[in-house]
Amino acid sequence: MTEEKTKVVIVGAGMAGLTAAAYLMKENYEVLVLDKNDKCGGLLRTIQSGDFFFDSGPRAFVNSGIMKPMLKDLEIDEEFLENKISIGVEDQIFRVESMDSLKEYEKMLINLYPESTDDIKKIIPIMNQLSEYTGVLYEFDNPNFTHLMNDKNYIFKKLIPWTFKFLNTLIKFNQFKMPMEVFMARLTDNQSLIDILIQHFFRKTPTYFALGYFYVYFDYFYPKGGTAAVVDLLKTKVLDGGGEIKLNKQIVSVYPAEKTVTDSSGESYSYDQLIWAADLKSLYRFLNPARLEAEISAKIETESQAMLASKGAESVFILFLAVDRPTSYFQTKGGEHMFYTPSRMGLGQTMRLERENLVKDFESKTKEEVFEWVDQYCALNTYEVSIPALRDTAMAPEGKTGVMISCLLDYDVVEKIEKAGWYGEFKETLENRITSIFSESIYPGIADDILFKFSSTPLTIKQVSGSSEGAITGWSFEGNVPVVNKLADIPKSALTPIPEVYQAGQWAYSPAGVPIAMLTGWYATQKILKEAKRSRGK
Numbered sequence: 001m002t003e004e005k006t007k008v009v010i011v012g013a014g015m016a017g018l019t020a021a022a023y024l025m026k027e028n029y030e031v032l033v034l035d036k037n038d039k040c041g042g043l044l045r046t047i048q049s050g051d052f053f054f055d056s057g058p059r060a061f062v063n064s065g066i067m068k069p070m071l072k073d074l075e076i077d078e079e080f081l082e083n084k085i086s087i088g089v090e091d092q093i094f095r096v097e098s099m100d101s102l103k104e105y106e107k108m109l110i111n112l113y114p115e116s117t118d119d120i121k122k123i124i125p126i127m128n129q130l131s132e133y134t135g136v137l138y139e140f141d142n143p144n145f146t147h148l149m150n151d152k153n154y155i156f157k158k159l160i161p162w163t164f165k166f167l168n169t170l171i172k173f174n175q176f177k178m179p180m181e182v183f184m185a186r187l188t189d190n191q192s193l194i195d196i197l198i199q200h201f202f203r204k205t206p207t208y209f210a211l212g213y214f215y216v217y218f219d220y221f222y223p224k225g226g227t228a229a230v231v232d233l234l235k236t237k238v239l240d241g242g243g244e245i246k247l248n249k250q251i252v253s254v255y256p257a258e259k260t261v262t263d264s265s266g267e268s269y270s271y272d273q274l275i276w277a278a279d280l281k282s283l284y285r286f287l288n289p290a291r292l293e294a295e296i297s298a299k300i301e302t303e304s305q306a307m308l309a310s311k312g313a314e315s316v317f318i319l320f321l322a323v324d325r326p327t328s329y330f331q332t333k334g335g336e337h338m339f340y341t342p343s344r345m346g347l348g349q350t351m352r353l354e355r356e357n358l359v360k361d362f363e364s365k366t367k368e369e370v371f372e373w374v375d376q377y378c379a380l381n382t383y384e385v386s387i388p389a390l391r392d393t394a395m396a397p398e399g400k401t402g403v404m405i406s407c408l409l410d411y412d413v414v415e416k417i418e419k420a421g422w423y424g425e426f427k428e429t430l431e432n433r434i435t436s437i438f439s440e441s442i443y444p445g446i447a448d449d450i451l452f453k454f455s456s457t458p459l460t461i462k463q464v465s466g467s468s469e470g471a472i473t474g475w476s477f478e479g480n481v482p483v484v485n486k487l488a489d490i491p492k493s494a495l496t497p498i499p500e501v502y503q504a505g506q507w508a509y510s511p512a513g514v515p516i517a518m519l520t521g522w523y524a525t526q527k528i529l530k531e532a533k534r535s536r537g538k
């Protein structure tokens with residue numbers, strides 16, 4: 001007699017859902033992954049346009065001591081390419097090679113803001129210190145995926161000493177968890193300097209994360225074939241292991257009393273356990289709590305209110321350019337991956353207040369006023385620039401280059417613009433404005449060599465991933481974060497008050513990103529395995 005397999009349904013075939021599926025396959029579970037899209041990967045995509053390939057999600061990955069060991073643990077073999085970061089302001093650019101590059105950063109900032117030399121000399125050592133702490137977290141392969149727990153040498157010589165450093169780092173980070181804006185204002189009153197240092201992070205990012213990010217710059221890597229190569233490999237792993245992935249299945253109802261989910265065409269799927277690896281607000285919107293015990297229903301109601309009252313983080317605008325210039329042209333101008341600010345002025349507090357006013361009081365603004373704000377926002381912002389073919393030459397035709405230029409942008413601004421009927425014009429204005437800013441600064445005359453261009457907005461992102469407010473990395477730091485946000489508590493991130501339902505992905509823990517999506521996917525599977533062991537022992 002064969003034992004009947006436990007059936008786990010996973011909603012969401014992004015990095016979290018696919019990781020959970022791949023791990024459950026290893027444990028011989030029956031796995032069904034459902035996704036509303038016609039492709040796996042969620043926010044993580046490599047898209048083809050003509051002979052050009054672009055990454056429309058992350059530009060590259062940060063290993064964080066998680067991604068590479070986890071892929072190895074899953075026996076996923078992948079070729080990783082180098083991904084160096086450059087930082088540029090106006091005509092000054094440097095490449096981040098090591099922590100020593102902070103000296104170049106200091107030099108650049110002093111050149112730009114000589115009047116704030118003393119402040120810069122205070123700020124840089126703090127960045128150095130926090131980056132070194134970040135290094136403690138990122139340099140060590142997550143012990144859950146190394147399988148060295150029987151190796152005494154590893155435990156006594158590596159793991160235990162590292163654990164002390166890790167615990168010390170958590171204490172230090174706790175002292176720097178205030179919003180970066182608050183901390184920076186204590187160090188300098190030069191708003192432009194503050195902006196240049198932090199305006200590419202989400203608003204109210206904890207100080208330890210923003211000022212400790214310098215270490216992260218050399219933790220990036222790029223998979224051969226583009227970021228979505230990882231998605232394809234994970235998908236193949238699931239399918240080869242006998243798992244099933246059904247695409248174009250949008251789940252619109254979750255009924256825990258019956259242990260079923262139902263898609264938009266009315267088809268139902270039963271589960272023994274469910275992993276929700278998609279937007280968490282939608283889980284609570286789609287939940288049918290009928291026939292659950294009163295105590296459980298009350299807990300669900302509390303959780304639901306917290307989730308629905310919270311907000312997703314900022315979204316992005318991405319400009320995709322196919323350029324009739326060889327990749328070598330871009331090599332000396334920031335290279336493959338750069339954070340570039342065309343103006344040393346920075347967005348400024350006034351500009352930020354204007355954004356708030358724009359959202360609050362949109363109806364009273366004229367189209368000209370709104371577009372004027374857009375114009376200034378583009379001129380003063382910081383951009384993330386990425387060139388896939390500078391890591392992998394196959395990503396663009398010979399002699400030509402695909403360039404992605406993106407900046408943070410709020411979903412609610414774009415939503416209001418769309419409601420006003422100006423969306424098409426807005427997109428085109430932004431595309432042209434950003435092109436001309438780059439044409440007049442770091443890439444002179446590039447506007448004349450563009451073969452084609454297109455763009456994606458926060459609305460596109462919401463549509464692709466079903467992500468609330470078009471958020472690209474889960475919850476906003478500006479309000480209440482309704483999920484676990486302490487590293488020490490991360491194993492609990494997979495738990496929900498709903499019987500037999502677990503959660504995973506960028507909404508399950510904050511701050512998030514690809515490594516956290518994968519890690520929470522793994523934690524969800526660990527909770528399922530632990531529960532199975534517990535019930536077998538009963």
Ligand SMILES: Cc1cc2nc3c(=O)[nH]c(=O)nc-3n(C[C@H](O)[C@H](O)[C@H](O)COP(=O)(O)OP(=O)(O)OC[C@H]3O[C@@H](n4cnc5c(N)ncnc54)[C@H](O)[C@@H]3O)c2cc1C
Nearest residue numbers: 012014015016036042043057058251278466505506513514
């Ligand atoms: C432009 C951009 C830049 C980024 N940069 C970085 C970076 O530098 N570093 C980093 O770590 N991260 C970055 N991220 C974030 C990272 O891509 C995400 O955090 C991560 O991919 C989230 O994975 P996930 O599986 O949790 O969710 P998702 O990728 O959102 O996957 C969720 C899946 O669920 C599906 N789904 C949703 N609702 C339903 C439903 N009702 N029924 C069925 N299916 C449903 C969606 O179609 C989707 O496939 C970036 C993202 C973007 C867009």
